[in-house]
Structure formats: structure tokens, C-alpha cells
Amino acid sequence: METNQSSWRINASCRDADPDGLFVRGAEQNRAKAVCMGCPVRTECLAEALDGRINFGVWGGMTERERRALLRRRPDVVSWAELLEAAKRDAEERVEVG
Numbered sequence: 001m002e003t004n005q006s007s008w009r010i011n012a013s014c015r016d017a018d019p020d021g022l023f024v025r026g027a028e029q030n031r032a033k034a035v036c037m038g039c040p041v042r043t044e045c046l047a048e049a050l051d052g053r054i055n056f057g058v059w060g061g062m063t064e065r066e067r068r069a070l071l072r073r074r075p076d077v078v079s080w081a082e083l084l085e086a087a088k089r090d091a092e093e094r095v096e097v098g
């Protein structure tokens with residue numbers, strides 16, 4: 001069953017890519033991260049990986065190692081989905097105000 005939480009997947013830039021491409025190591029991770037940089041659902045993807053403590057692959061432009069470091073730095077965050085969504089809204093408002 002499709003949940004609201006994962007309905008963003010339909011707009012994923014990597015949707016038609018080889019899934020193995022996101023579960024790579026070393027320098028190849030930079031190539032995977034580059035795909036994420038232009039992805040319209042990067043925030044949702046990253047939030048799902050952080051909230052779900054997914055510890056493999058590149059999600060939302062971050063490797064598992066980078067996500068682990070972020071989770072260690074911010075143990076206070078209860079919902080990454082809410083935090084990242086709020087940050088995204090703030091950034092969009094700043095652009096509108098100019």
C-alpha cells in the first residue's frame with residue numbers, strides 16, 4: 001500500500017535509474033549524490049532515511065556515513081520530516097521576499 005510518506009517516490013530523479021547505483025561505495029557515491037542534487041523530492045527522501053534510520057545507500061544526497069554523523073550531532077530531533085519541511089518552507093519564503 002502506498003503511504004503518504006512514500007508518495008514522493010513517484011517524482012524521484014532516480015526512479016528509472018538502476019537501484020544499485022544508489023547503493024555504491026567510495027568515489028561512486030559522489031556520482032549518486034550528484035543525481036540527488038537536482039531531485040525535486042530530495043527533502044522528503046532525506047527525511048525518510050533519517051527518520052527511518054536507514055543505514056545503507058545514498059538518500060537525499062547524503063551517504064549513510066554522513067547521515068550517521070548528522071544523527072549523532074542532532075540527537076534532539078524527533079521528526080526530520082518536520083524539521084526539513086520547515087527549513088524548506090523558510091528557504092522558499094526567503095527566495096520570494098528576495
Ligand code: SF4
Nearest residue numbers: 012014036039045060
Ligand atoms: S534524493 Fe536522490 S535518492 Fe532520493 S529520490 Fe532523489 S535522486 Fe533518489
